[in-house]
Amino acid sequence: MIQSPIITAFGLKKTYRGASKPAVDDLSFDVRQKEIFGLLGPNGAGKSTTLMMLCGLIKMDAGSMEVLGLDVRQNGAEVRRRIGVAPQEIALFPTMTAYENLVYFSRMYGLPGTAIRETVLEYLGVFGLADKSSQRVATFSGGMKRRLNLVAALLHRPQLLILDEPTSGVDVQSRRMILDYMRRLQAEGVTILYSSHLLDEAEKVCSRFVILDEGRRIAAGALAEILAANGGSDNLEQMFLHLTGRGVRD
């Protein structure tokens, strides 16, 4: 059964002041409920700009976007209230402990005081960080930081989760834990917009994709559709190199 779209983007365009060409140009895609949708592309493809427009933090020059049935231009604050975002950066306070970080973000999400401790401890346990809760984040490994970064986006139990390079710089075990948890969330009814340049990883977790290069959409759809439509490549990476060439992108 085809699910109704939870994100509808049409004709998005954004050019930064002083830039010679658009960061995002005429981009359209839609994300359905309860799917893991891949927003893929190399560095500088326009993925982060698209995500920030989606969150209402950057104004689009042209086009329209609806998230959870809300026009992002008019209801940016309400959109942000309902979504969870794990940025590419480790967006945490390094001199605070894991527990302190999560308590702080819980309070900023407006969680009731009685539920904060329970929620924080639950997530620390799920992501294997319970025994490290009183350690400062600065002392964490890359994988631990990345897991904690994800937890901070989940505290208010969002309907839509946006993950920007969620497995960047992590070890195999942490990657497995994060990807498994993404599937678990999907099973629980959460929609995930997964942004990455790791095409092989995306193939494993995403049901549909939009692939960007230099701000423009170069392919979109389910894996089989994309591969079939682009010369019968064996995988996304092969298809991507076929479409864009082997020159570096940044």
Place this chain on the structure above:
Amino acid sequence: MKILATIWKESILLVRDLGGMSLIFLMPLALVIVMALIQDNSFEIMQESRLEVLFVDEDADALGQRIAQALQASPNIHLIKNLKGRPLTAKTAERLVRAGDYKAALIIPEKASITLRKKVEETAGGLFAHYGFGSVTSSVKASPPIDLQILFDPAIKPNYRQALTGAVEKMTTSVQATWLMDDIQRRLGEATGRGGKTIDFSEMIHVRQNDASSDDAGGMALNAVQHNVPAWSMFAMFFILFPLAGNFIKEREEGSMLRLRLISGSQSPVIAGKFLFYLGVCLLQLVLMIGVGLYVMPLFGLSKLALGANHVGIVLTGLAVAMAATGYGLLIAVYFITPQQALSFGAISVVILAAIGGVWVPVFAMPPIMQKLSPFSPLNWGLSAFNHLFLRSASTAAILPDLAKLLFFSCATLAASLLIHRSRIVL
């Protein structure tokens, strides 16, 4: 809730930043003590403290004693009659003043009292003879005036010279008048057979000195402690921009600011929480600095800080300065992109504002052009209010113009900070 959460978070970040803690608490305390010690002597000179005067009494009689007595009673003059246990001579005094060791010497010549008595008798006798009560026994004009000598170091400040000359002239005039009146009374008593009557000249004209302060607490002169404690407290409060801007930009660079922007409705609480937290830190700085002025500076031989009588005014001024300092720190934090830009500009701008505002050198000691610039510095507004309160025990109404300027500055910088922060692209 969100504001309290931000205050809680900021307190954790600051407590764990030992460098920042020492910068905003320990270094200002050290700075204010060192500056007060360095400037103590300069302020004494500036405030025209006691002038040491060598006193050579070759008369050793009533006139010399009366002049010495009167000068010793003056709080601004310290008479030195002996050096190394030996009475001063005119020759020694002259040598010491010429060498610049002392600024002035007063020499009462030998037999000055005897000569003055003789001149008084001659004057009174001449007066009585003029009105037919006797005959002139000798000529007043034949007796030369008594030659009291004041030696000055040519480098002495003109106001010192004027003050000492005036004091000596006043005293000699008083002695002359008293002795003359005594002699006239004695002669009238002899002529009429009645006893003398004491006349108090001071009852005729009374010169009253009042400090133009607003209440009975009076006022006091500016000294190193009274200047440096409020001045450097404000300097330290404005340096709050270091931890404030440092942490703010670090949060932006590390991404935690982005996460906060992605949390709906968190921007105003984040700014308000930071503002309130650092406002509290500024007030704590002020309390510590005042504590140093009250309890630590006297241990170093400096005077104790006098707070005046208007404690509510002090709290209001502290609050207004803290708000201005925090607003300025926030503006620097949101405007600049890198810590290097923010901290360099912030530090230099605060030093300039402090210099213009009269923190380094009091405004009255600045050249006229700088005195015209001074009213444009928020540190000057704060210092002016503190000086009104500490030195003149001014009422709250008297400091309202300064408080209004500080509050306006705070509101303007806070509003600008919010606008800039909201308009920033976070990528």
